[in-house]
Amino acid sequence: MRRLFERLRQEIEDFIEQRDDLLMLVACTADDAPIVLKTLRDIELATATDVFLLFSDTFISPASFVSVAVDRLKEEHRIACEALAEGGLDPLPPLPQAVFNASQPPADRLRETMLFARSLLPRKGGHRLVWAMFPQEIEDRQAYLDLVSSFVPWKGVRSWMQGLRIIFRDEADSRQLAPRFANAPRVRVAQVNLGPDAMAASIEEDVHDEELPIEQRMQSLFTVACLDYAHHRVNDAITKFNILLGYYQHTGNSMMQALVMNGMGDVFHRSVNLDKAQYWYECAVTPAVDAQVPVVLATITRNLGDVAYKLSQYAEAEQYFDGLDKLAAYMLDPENKARALEWRGLSQEKQEAYMRAMKSWEDAAMLSRNIGLPTFLKTNLEHLRRVYPQLHMHDKLAAAEAELTQLESQEVSV
Secondary structure, eight states: OHHHHHHHHHHHHHHHHOSSOOEEEEEOOTTTHHHHHHHHHHHHHHOSSOEEEEEOOOBSOHHHHHHHHHHHHHHHHHHHHHHHHHTTOOOOOOOOGGGGOTTSOHHHHHHHHHHHHHHTSOSSSOOOEEEEEOOSOBSOHHHHHHHHHTTSOTTOOOGGGTTEEEEEEEOTTHHHHOGGGTTOTTEEEEEOOOSHHHHHHHHHHHHHOTTSOHHHHHHHHHHHHHHHHHTTOHHHHHHHHHHHHHHHHHHTOHHHHHHHHHHHHHHHHHTTOHHHHHHHHHHHHHHHHHHTOHHHHHHHHHHHHHHHHHTTOHHHHHHHHHHHHHHHHHTTOHHHHHHHHHHHHHHHHHTTOHHHHHHHHHHHHHHHHHHTOHHHHHHHHHHHHHHTGGGTOHHHHHHHHHHHHHHHHHHHHO
């Protein structure tokens, strides 16, 4: 995965550093666009000379798109002038009135806005303006591509293009649906794919890259093992988890041992091999305690409770869910605490320990009521409606039924 992001960053950095091309068209999905913007921000933070202006507003029409960009630059300009004034320095030159003239062609206004921003950079020192427009949504793609096309140097390089790098986002199928840019002069088309398949392939590359540190390769292998589990590739997942377990036992990494053993338990749990799942979850407890990472121990404890309940080991399940309740309280995790109390009550009910079950569900209901968890509240009230008759608590039963009726009426009104 690291390799995938490094390639993206290198491709953008190469475009910024070169001196031949003016425009880069980044073809990517809306889901990938924020990642590309984050990469641009990282590049900006690493440079002491270049200035980046990034825009991610929805494209509805050229006029509105440009107007929003102008307004955003105006606000950046205002903030910069205030900062200069506080330092006793002269303000920046004002934005030219032409950029606010909505009767002018949008492409001309946008070009003038870019040139004004570039004019603010020091003349010496190799400073460049990187102007990137990454609309999250493109409602009129043809109009958008026409706007982008107006910045292609079809007739050669002009003086206004010096020190400027322009980056536009397009949809992922840009080469097929916008072929005019593929061979346009001084234009680069970058295909960016950060989807699940590309991520998985990149992680696999990391696993087999002998130039990477072994620890990094093992982390990638752990990710691949989890993907194998997620896609029901049971044998592949077990093979990888076994390799990982040997490595982390050798290095003494307790937290990763616990995570790997828990992963093995998950594989067998999903395969309904509950005895093996329980074995691996139990094995994971010791390294989880040694690691002293509460969230890992809580995950393993919950899994042990689930398996014990399914195996009809209700006394053991009660103990595990009681432990999860305490861990959730320590971590200030009210949802997990409410869930632990509910399942502790279910385990107690199976043992016909109705008084203990009632106490668990009343505690869960009170917690859910106090912090606004209506779904948990309704579930636990339904459990209480079942146990109150066993204990001949008719007043409490009536109160629970009344509260359930109120909750159900609220659901209907919503």
